[in-house]
Amino acid sequence: QSALTQPASVSGSPGQSITISCIGTSSDVGSYNLVSWYQQHPGKAPKLMIYEVSERPSGVSDRFSGSKSGNTASLTISGLQAEDEADYYCCSYAGSSTSVVFGGGTKLTVL
């Protein structure tokens, strides 16, 4: 069982927007603005899409955005494209004893 809870799957049509939730606790997501999101295509290495809740690395499309409210972080992808179909993982700092925890991952299907 993962420390952070994500839906197993989400889907959307091209052009639509989707949001992936990441539910943590007051010991991780709720206490630190250190949530990141990773995209992973099959057979490939993960790619950083969002860091520190809502910051985008250089080169990542502005269709990707992140937010946080309480113990729940969210990744929103607007203007869905076929290339967005992938697995998405949230990640949070969880304090000095636990360090870093991942969510179980969400498979995004672009219909």
Add this chain to the structure above:
Amino acid sequence: EVQLLESGGGLVQPGGSLRISCAASGFTFSSYAMSWVRQAPGKGLEWVSGIGRSGVNTYYAGSVKGRFTVSRDNSKNTLYLQMNSLSAEDTAAYYCAKGRDSESSGSYGMDVWGHGTTVTVSS
């Protein structure tokens, strides 16, 4: 080009040991924290260990604490993970990842990843 290249994976018997490596290029390796993240077949990502830029600060997941040791040789631009007392639950692809900062466990984001090296623990 910024690049991480893992090596050293393979088949090891339960209870055995293995050391995997990650060679970095294209950036100032000694300025950044590094992490190991693993992924069991068909499963999600699991953070394993992190190390600060100087190697003084190290961090471990509870599942590997006391069995795995992370280290780095900044003169060789190389990150290591020594894995002891291996069990089937350690079977996974092991990725090394560059932190965006100098001392954290990857919590500020891991912005460069290697292609992974596969460790299989089986008799």
